[in-house]
Amino acid sequence: MAVARQQRSTLLTAFGDPVDAVIIGAGIVGCAMARRFSLEGASVVVIERAPDILSGASKANSAILHTGFDAPPGSVELQCVQAGYDEYMQIRKDFNLPILDTGAMVAAWDDSEEGRLPELLDQALLNGVADARLLSRAEVLAREPALGAHVRAALLVPREVIIDPWSAPLAYATQAKALGAQFRFNAGLLSARLDGRLWHLELPAGTVTARSVVNCSGIHGDTVERILLGEAQFEIRPRKGQFIVFDKAAAKHLRTILLPVPTARTKGVVLTRTIFGNLLVGPTAEEQEERERPDVTRPELDMLFAKAVELVPALAQAQVTAVYAGLRPASEEKHYRVHSLPEKGYFCAGGIRSTGLTAALGIARHVHGLWAQSQAASGKPTVAPQTFTLPNLAEHLPRDWQTPGHDGIVCHCEMVTGREIEAALGSPLPPGDFGGLRRRTRCAMGRCQGFNCLARLASLTEGRLSVPIAPEVDR
Known part of the structure; x- marks a missing residue:
């Protein structure tokens, strides 16, 4: 018991002083939200119940970047889709997003x-x-x-147009982390308490304190809102x-x-x-x-x-x-369920469904605008962005296997190299589980679905993922 209390105390201390915003959920919208708030100078902690980003609804979509041609005229969705489309096109070359x-x-x-x-x-x-x-x-x-x-x-x-649906939000999250955002995985929200102007969020590893909370919980958005507020304005x-x-x-x-x-x-x-x-x-x-x-x-x-x-x-x-x-995360109404209670420092991006991949950057701008107008805003200046190049996974552009010194092909169906696996595992935001590794490299996503490469992947990732790959595999 004494050891457990000591471990818990260490984790509590690690969360540090109150941050400007806790973002709940590391899906596409949560990653874009972390990036936008960090770019605007806010201190951010992202909490995610799964071992990695994009582990919920965000991992399965059709990867279309929409223009908003069929969105409801005058809607928040239309505004966010078109703002998101424009921003993606502006930043994609900086991150090598195809x-x-x-x-x-x-x-x-x-x-x-x-x-x-x-x-x-x-x-x-x-x-x-x-x-x-x-x-x-x-x-x-x-x-x-x-x-x-x-x-x-x-x-x-x-x-x-078609985009890479996983590299884009990975870029948003990695940029946020480079700007100081903290990511806490396996950190589902247990309970919450608002004490004056501070939120105290109880996680499995301890408590994080924040001046505001942004709910980007996707399929669990209404559940999280009930934990935070006692009731939800929408139903997933x-x-x-x-x-x-x-x-x-x-x-x-x-x-x-x-x-x-x-x-x-x-x-x-x-x-x-x-x-x-x-x-x-x-x-x-x-x-x-x-x-x-x-x-x-x-x-x-x-x-x-x-x-x-x-x-x-x-x-x-x-x-x-x-x-x-x-x-x-459809709701009882078709439109986005974006709302806020500024006096409580609460902001919600709920009910984001078919157009979320495109709209994420626009939703982040919209919600940050609501936040900046509220008493929760800290008035910090916009910081200089830090950009970086992500590896290309697009089939129509040059791939890593075409460059010498790639340490061999690990996944032959998708032509994933040993160098790509190592780069993902050693990246600033490494995968937490096999799904995260697949989304970063496309390993085991081809014709054989991992039949031929799973044992090698298990060996390469041993001790490096929070959820091991097939530990029973006979190497």
Whole structure:
């Protein structure tokens, strides 16, 4: 007992003096929030219940950088999506963040959908997406000859592109850490107490004290708000999205993001290339109570495969590399649930679902603006950013294996080198588990899904991850 109390005391002391802001959740939005607050001179601690960043809803998305052409006009979502898009384009070269310049088409496949395209065009123009235009059937097939012959027309949105969905938030978090932000993993929020103007947040390892709290908890956003405030202004209704990843050979059949005509409930099933050279179809939209396990199910995967073949018939012969599922933090209302109680130093970015990858930088600016206007603001000056180059994982750009001295290929499916594994493990924000290593390097994400490289990865990472890789593997 005395040793336990001593360990706890040491951890409590390590948390230090009160910080300006505790950011709860290290998903895409939390990483962007940490970066923005740190750039503006705030002292920041990020707490995350999982062993690594992007371990919740953020790890599964379609990796599209949206223009906001179909966002509700005048909405916070539209503002944040477009601000996020612009900022990503401004900073991406500083961090070596790739884009795949594809454009997107909202394709109509029957009379009803074709009749809605002019309305979508009007909305795009109202939202400032001035380069959107309608395409005839002949123009659609000239651009994408592999599409099903029953396509009727499309709305072309040229500036929609594909990005690396994991390197971008890793860049935000790493920059935040370089500017002084602290990251605490395996640090789920247990309880909270507001004492005058200070929050005291109880974590498994001790207590952190802050002048304000920013809730970026994603799928657990309403639960965290209840812990902090006693009640929540919104209710998370987890929405499962399943995906199929086709083999890289399938990517030749499509060069444009293929979007469906959206409904009031969902953006629908997308068919798109990935920056890693694959072809992706999904997501489904299945509401469920469970918040931890987004299982894949055969009927829905069969539906996705059939849908892909309906849109691009040549995919009937394509091989599937992987299937996966993620949970989107949908709420009882479609719009973002961004709100604040400045008198309590509480700020929330909740209900961020389909457009969160694009909007994250914009959401961070928006919430920081609310924070800066409140009594919680410290008035500290903006600090000079520190930038750095992330390794490229994009298939269409030069990769590490093409440069000599790479210490051998560890994962042959994705051509991941020993040098890349070591660089990830020795980085300023190293992975905490196997999922984190995969997202930083793409190891074990190819055709064999780790069958051939798992033992080598377990050996290379032994003692270097908080959650070991397959300790039972026979080396």
